[in-house]
Amino acid sequence: MTEDRQAIVFANGSGEFWTEERCHITELHNCDASPEASLALARVEVGITTQLHSLTGVIERYIVRQGEGILEIDGVKQKLRVGDQAVIPADAAQRIENTGLVDLEFYCLCTPRFFPEAYVNLER
Template sequence: MFIKDLQKCEQFTARDNTILRELLHPLKENLKLRYSLAYAIVKPGETSRRHKLIHSEVYYILEGEGVMYIDNEFEKVYPNQAIYIPPHSVQYIKNMGSGDLKFLCIVDPAWRPEDEEIV
């Protein structure tokens, strides 16, 4: 059995300027998974940097409210919404609330630095 506590995950600032904690990553923990799972925070009034991945990604909003930008589209996002981000799409998210915007990031196959481009 493998269980990982969010509070025991190292917190760091990702290249896209989100605050991240990696929960599951098959290359780092020898797990038989295709995807990686991270917990992300964007502080009030802040925006992640424009970036794109060569693979698809899903955000699942846990807390807060924001605006999700994918290529030429944008939409307000709220808790309990899942957002599909197609491969090669320019994406970023802005926190529009007074508290932290918290969400899960699922990348399949698992995220690797060489698969992401800051634009």
């Protein structure tokens, strides 16, 4: 691999943060060096349903690591539990409800990478 193709991304130490989407996010990988994808860990508290939203031009994949919930994509609901995966098409209306007894945690893999301008609040 040539030097101009190498990229090391050092931890930024930003940690978990709260979003208006009604969930906590920890960005694990989202940088200019890798525009083709981003990876985050989402945490939804017990009894909470995230904001109905879409991501313009971004395909999102969920991989559940803890808890259980009901994912809604364009009005279709599907129960998810640990190990389940979902592919959410770009521009699809989506939200997830934590129906379990513990916080729902899932990885969010976005292609191309997530950027705040892609987020569309569909509850307004």
